[in-house]
Amino acid sequence: MISIKDIAKKAGVSISTVSYALNRSSKVTEETASRILAIAKELNYVPNAAARNLKRRETKIIGAFLTDYNGVFYGDLLQGMKEVLNKNGYDLIVCSGKQSHRLLPEKMIDGAIVLDALFSSEELLLHADRGHKLVVLDRELIHPNINQVLLDNKAGAGLAVEYLIEQGHRKIYIVTGPPDSFDSNQRLQAVKQTIDRNQPIECISIQGKFDKLSGEQAAHQIMQDYTEPVAVFCLNDEMSIGMYNAVQKSDFRIGEHIHLIGFDNMELTQYTQPRLATIDYSKHKWGSIASEQLLKLIACEEVDQERIYVTLIQGDSVHPV
Amino acid sequence: MISIKDIAKKAGVSISTVSYALNRSSKVTEETASRILAIAKELNYVPNAAARNLKRRETKIIGAFLTDYNGVFYGDLLQGMKEVLNKNGYDLIVCSGKQSHRLLPEKMIDGAIVLDALFSSEELLLHADRGHKLVVLDRELIHPNINQVLLDNKAGAGLAVEYLIEQGHRKIYIVTGPPDSFDSNQRLQAVKQTIDRNQPIECISIQGKFDKLSGEQAAHQIMQDYTEPVAVFCLNDEMSIGMYNAVQKSDFRIGEHIHLIGFDNMELTQYTQPRLATIDYSKHKWGSIASEQLLKLIACEEVDQERIYVTLIQGDSVHPV
């Protein structure tokens, strides 16, 4: 490996002069600097990150921790993060799985954005206690080193239920996420409030896991108990698509017997027949705001709470009853 | 930050003893070792990656470089990579964009898997020349430090065209990828061979860019020139979906006027009506083999060429004519 020592030798100067030159310090003559830079280029010099990080005590890398790589959902989110980070001289790396958590305490990254229910809050708080800066997208955590950028779940769930009610539905199934999911619980809470305000409504909740299979299973239960047209609010699109798949294989029809709405506006929902109603929000904005907040935390700037707003996407999966 | 020095002081031993104990060396008493480990845990000691990397000259991290984060396609691929890497004590990080290329020469990662046409071959060869180990998934590069794991594009394209021909089609449009795409060119070559073997066939090729928009534009051209039912082979599903979208908005019907097949078996293709025919292959296997090859390269083991096999997925987007 070629180091500043080699450049120094070849240029006939000391390593500190080389270091200054490479870091564009004004402490060195324009002349010697350009000579050193030329030699560096000639020798294909690339600074060693480990050595630099050791001294600087920062890596200029931010980690995004996701549950998995099924980026159907994550593409825009990560793009939003990356654009902001790159603009500020940081790189983004995407990680998944418990094994990669080490990157934070070992100081391979300067901060993390977390959207992964499998990353426990205890662990996150521990890291925050040790001085690491975090932004979380899927929970509320009160800590000076942690900021949260959350979806306006309550508004979204309210919009969805109100839409069903406006269309005349009075029997509504709710397919929830896992009991420990922050998003699921927030949405569920808003659902209950909205329904309470619009009594009488028959509301039946079915526990799901935010995955396709849950949606299929819920569909089977609903079809088994079927007596009259019903509305279903799946608390995410993944389950909504699972339900769509299951219903497609039956004699029931989405938008006729089963009126369906989801949450997330996954691209796929616009390709189903009929189009699945859902709740939309800008994933790109979500990512970029998360990055901005993290950079503020790192810079020890004042940072307030940001929220991501949502809108209703109507679809033929919901018709008036 | 808490370092081995602190542990040494508290344990009343030297830092080298601490280092041995932490690295489970047999050079230290069971007794002192456990005492040191206890203190390390008590102090919440975490080794500093930068210092370790500097000495060890390796990070146990592998980077995957992708064109973007639209993981619709990448989810399984990355999962396959990760499983193999984790099992072997490596972590996977996912990167995108030119800025992150620095991680390789700066030695923040021990190797890279590349699926990104924007990562130039010249640059890759340069890195390989400097001793970095690479696996490429989207080109052929002859270099001792580079291995390629490629799709069997020729078989796939052959299968697709034969399928169309078997169904009686004699007028076939080909929508290609960018002119510099390795996959596109390989597929196109196989298309031509297959068509040559089955003359007479009218073959019209339209240049695309592997994105949805290209598919839409090709669709408009085809519909404008329409005189009789035609078959279309889009060299990837992304364009196939774009074409589907455009045709849906017209009076033409997929599987009736325009018979369509793509390549990649994106999840979305099974949700369209009718289901889009395509060419399938295991993305998971692709990723895991890529990782295996890279690990062999790093271990300086013998490494031969692997190929990812493909199969035909029939769909109602293609009917007999």
Place this chain on the structure above:
DNA sequence: TTGTATGCGTTATCAA
């Protein structure tokens, strides 16, 4: 303006 010297936290060599 340039050079000398020190330290970042760890591993590893060599003595003790």
Place this chain on the structure above:
DNA sequence: TTGATAACGCATACAA
């Protein structure tokens, strides 16, 4: 079995 000490490559305070 343990300890002192020298690297690893770079940045920087201080001296020249």
